[in-house]
Amino acid sequence: MANRVGVIGGGQLARMMTVPAINLGLELKVLAETENSSASLATTVVGDYTHLQTVLDFSEGVDVITFDHEHVPLHILEALEKKGKSVQPPSRALAHAQNKLVMRKALARIGAPNPNWRAVSSKEQLEEFIAEFGPEVIVKTPIGGYDGKGVRVVSSASQVSDWLEPSSLSALGGELLAEEKVQFTRELAQLSARNSSGEFKAWPIVETRQKNGVCSEVLAPAPNASKELSLEAIKIAELISSSLEVTGNLAVEMFETTDGRLLVNELAMRPHNSGHFSIEGATTSQFEQHLRAVLDLPLGDTSMDQVAVMVNLLGVSNDKDFVDNYELVMKAFPAAKIHAYGKSPRVGRKLGHITVLDKSIDSALATANQARSAVLGVN
Amino acid sequence: MANRVGVIGGGQLARMMTVPAINLGLELKVLAETENSSASLATTVVGDYTHLQTVLDFSEGVDVITFDHEHVPLHILEALEKKGKSVQPPSRALAHAQNKLVMRKALARIGAPNPNWRAVSSKEQLEEFIAEFGPEVIVKTPIGGYDGKGVRVVSSASQVSDWLEPSSLSALGGELLAEEKVQFTRELAQLSARNSSGEFKAWPIVETRQKNGVCSEVLAPAPNASKELSLEAIKIAELISSSLEVTGNLAVEMFETTDGRLLVNELAMRPHNSGHFSIEGATTSQFEQHLRAVLDLPLGDTSMDQVAVMVNLLGVSNDKDFVDNYELVMKAFPAAKIHAYGKSPRVGRKLGHITVLDKSIDSALATANQARSAVLGVN
Numbered sequence: 001m002a003n004r005v006g007v008i009g010g011g012q013l014a015r016m017m018t019v020p021a022i023n024l025g026l027e028l029k030v031l032a033e034t035e036n037s038s039a040s041l042a043t044t045v046v047g048d049y050t051h052l053q054t055v056l057d058f059s060e061g062v063d064v065i066t067f068d069h070e071h072v073p074l075h076i077l078e079a080l081e082k083k084g085k086s087v088q089p090p091s092r093a094l095a096h097a098q099n100k101l102v103m104r105k106a107l108a109r110i111g112a113p114n115p116n117w118r119a120v121s122s123k124e125q126l127e128e129f130i131a132e133f134g135p136e137v138i139v140k141t142p143i144g145g146y147d148g149k150g151v152r153v154v155s156s157a158s159q160v161s162d163w164l165e166p167s168s169l170s171a172l173g174g175e176l177l178a179e180e181k182v183q184f185t186r187e188l189a190q191l192s193a194r195n196s197s198g199e200f201k202a203w204p205i206v207e208t209r210q211k212n213g214v215c216s217e218v219l220a221p222a223p224n225a226s227k228e229l230s231l232e233a234i235k236i237a238e239l240i241s242s243s244l245e246v247t248g249n250l251a252v253e254m255f256e257t258t259d260g261r262l263l264v265n266e267l268a269m270r271p272h273n274s275g276h277f278s279i280e281g282a283t284t285s286q287f288e289q290h291l292r293a294v295l296d297l298p299l300g301d302t303s304m305d306q307v308a309v310m311v312n313l314l315g316v317s318n319d320k321d322f323v324d325n326y327e328l329v330m331k332a333f334p335a336a337k338i339h340a341y342g343k344s345p346r347v348g349r350k351l352g353h354i355t356v357l358d359k360s361i362d363s364a365l366a367t368a369n370q371a372r373s374a375v376l377g378v379n
Numbered sequence: 380m381a382n383r384v385g386v387i388g389g390g391q392l393a394r395m396m397t398v399p400a401i402n403l404g405l406e407l408k409v410l411a412e413t414e415n416s417s418a419s420l421a422t423t424v425v426g427d428y429t430h431l432q433t434v435l436d437f438s439e440g441v442d443v444i445t446f447d448h449e450h451v452p453l454h455i456l457e458a459l460e461k462k463g464k465s466v467q468p469p470s471r472a473l474a475h476a477q478n479k480l481v482m483r484k485a486l487a488r489i490g491a492p493n494p495n496w497r498a499v500s501s502k503e504q505l506e507e508f509i510a511e512f513g514p515e516v517i518v519k520t521p522i523g524g525y526d527g528k529g530v531r532v533v534s535s536a537s538q539v540s541d542w543l544e545p546s547s548l549s550a551l552g553g554e555l556l557a558e559e560k561v562q563f564t565r566e567l568a569q570l571s572a573r574n575s576s577g578e579f580k581a582w583p584i585v586e587t588r589q590k591n592g593v594c595s596e597v598l599a600p601a602p603n604a605s606k607e608l609s610l611e612a613i614k615i616a617e618l619i620s621s622s623l624e625v626t627g628n629l630a631v632e633m634f635e636t637t638d639g640r641l642l643v644n645e646l647a648m649r650p651h652n653s654g655h656f657s658i659e660g661a662t663t664s665q666f667e668q669h670l671r672a673v674l675d676l677p678l679g680d681t682s683m684d685q686v687a688v689m690v691n692l693l694g695v696s697n698d699k700d701f702v703d704n705y706e707l708v709m710k711a712f713p714a715a716k717i718h719a720y721g722k723s724p725r726v727g728r729k730l731g732h733i734t735v736l737d738k739s740i741d742s743a744l745a746t747a748n749q750a751r752s753a754v755l756g757v758n
Binding site: 001003015016018019022023024025026041042283284292297298299300301303305306323324326327330331334335337338339340341342352357 | 380382394395397398401402403404405420421662663671676677678679680682684685702703705706709710713714716717718719720721731736
């Protein structure tokens with residue numbers, strides 16, 4: 001059986017993939033950027049993923065290539081595919097997670113629910129969009145954005161004049177993405193997986209709560225989600241993953257609008273922060289499922305037996321490691337599941353997360369928040 | 380915080396300790412016997428654990444030494460302790476898991492329930508014991524036995540005449556252990572953990588079912604265990620672990636006798652086959668708990684939310700790897716949690732296990748047995 005998975009990128013997602021690889025006896029190899037990456041335990045090559053020969057050499061020792069992030073240049077993935085390498089998700093799918101304009105166009109084509117959007121390449125075009133959908137709109141760089149970076153809320157084209165300068169605009173692909181500022185009641189995420197045989201499975205929809213543009217809490221399943229809403233979200237995820245031929249995990253970040261609709265915000269084709277709850281909270285974790293899916297193995301059961309709340313641990317200092325607070329937090333919260341990514345501390349950096357399972361979201365959330373304060377040493 | 384754990388032995392127990400080490404961001408180093416050990420991912424040294432300097436060198440890079448097995452000679456552990464190294468469990472505790480006669484004497488001293496037993500060093504002494512407790516009795520070599528090896532059911536001293544020969548007997552420590560053949564209804568195991576600050580936590584008692592002297596199935600919690608029996612088992616485990624100053628995990632294998640008593644059969648001071656169910660079945664797995672305990676961190680919650688059945692995967696062939704049957708078994712049993720130890724196949728070898736969680740033991744057991752047949756390719 002093909003059982004050697006090569007992961008490009010040595011972040012916490014690659015790190016967390018090592019766990020199901022150990023459990024299932026699969027071989028995991030990681031091409032990491034640095035020696036002391038989060039996934040250093042499984043790292044077999046340290047090198048530059050934008051360098052074709054490095055990636056080709058790495059691919060020699062594995063059956064399938066997959067990803068910790070979506071930043072590998074498409075021409076490199078296409079070159080791998082031309083040489084007969086199995087790239088999962090394939091470049092034609094991943095293109096939609098790399099470029100937000102490519103995504104909007106594809107979602108419009110397949111009939112998935114977009115907010116109002118437009119590709120703009122000049123001050124005038126953006127002002128026109130603002131006049132139609134403002135007073136405030138969202139402007140995004142099609143590539144290179146994450147965790148709130150590359151995204152601005154603007155009421156005038158002058159607020160993105162730096163992006164519209166010819167040299168910047170050309171580096172960003174020639175166009176910016178303008179989107180209406182959706183009036184939403186909350187943000188949801190629908191995580192699913194699909195293998196190349198076409199089997200599709202979804203976890204329960206979750207609510208994600210952001211702070212300063214970065215995911216802070218995930219409530220699984222999303223509280224007060226109607227059966228209709230849940231089914232609609234899964235239908236959207238299945239439409240996208242089958243139409244775009246996604247393999248592996250697909251996270252569809254969505255807005256629930258004030259008038260009760262779901263609109264797609266972002267796509268990720270890999271394990272995703274909104275799915276970390278599944279490590280303890282679901283029969284099959286998103287990391288195990290991703291490995292199964294990219295190896296074209298049958299997918300695992302995604303049901304949950306209790307509710308789960310996951311809270312991110314963002315650095316509050318540039319020198320103190322939160323592992324030093326384990327004694328305190330473990331004593332007070334014996335049921336909290338703490339995850340540390342082995343990264344050096346930095347203010348605002350994602351250093352780990354905590355998951356709490358319980359009978360009710362409210363009590364899980366309260367425990368998780370208290371445990372987070374204790375491990376970070378904040379109040 | 381002290382967070383570097385050195386494990387002596389590179390078997391599946393060390394392998395499974397890597398998972399909570401990854402989750403919690405602890406540093407795990409393994410001194411393995413061979414390059415391609417089950418724990419090769421975390422192996423930092425390949426060497427001989429009976430060689431003092433090898434073990435001393437290994438101990439330099441870690442905060443605490445613990446074990447995948449109980450075969451490290453006591454004099455080596457004592458030498459480490461004399462140099463101020465933290466050995467968990469300490470040699471004075473581990474002595475009881477290394478030598479069954481030392482164990483019987485200690486259990487008698489602290490008042491834990493032994494079957495009738497005697498140290499014998501001659502044919503005559505053994506015949507006398509058989510006359511008193513026979514017609515059949517159990518004879519065990521005090522050291523070196525596991526999974527049914529070093530254990531014989533005898534009705535005459537001539538059946539262990541090889542062990543009683545002067546040269547063998549001297550290699551075994553000068554005495555054999557004779558025990559009554561206990562009339563039992565079933566075998567139980569009480570898994571617990573204790574840190575050096577004295578905190579103690581136990582998982583629910585489990586029923587273990589053996590085939591040919593090797594653990595085949597574990598039912599957690601043990602079906603039809605009364606509250607009295609469960610409390611009695613925990614009391615025994617706590618008595619042993621505090622009296623013998625055990626740190627880390629303690630597995631107490633017990634007989635439930637036909638007249639309703641619990642008698643101690645064996646002790647192990649490390650993660651144990653009877654506790655594998657806890658990986659998915661309990662809030663804190665035995666592997667996480669062992670790491671917490673040996674680092675003297677507060678212990679995690681041991682409660683279970685569903686029942687669990689674990690079945691061992693013993694090799695049925697010397698060449699076929701059961702990983703090749705993943706497609707079949709994953710398709711039919713999407714909720715089965717499969718664990719492969721990365722060992723080369725051999726008939727009868729412990730190559731992995733499967734855990735199934737469910738609402739009832741009967742249905743979990745049925746699913747687990749069917750999944751085992753499917754993954755092993757037997758009927």
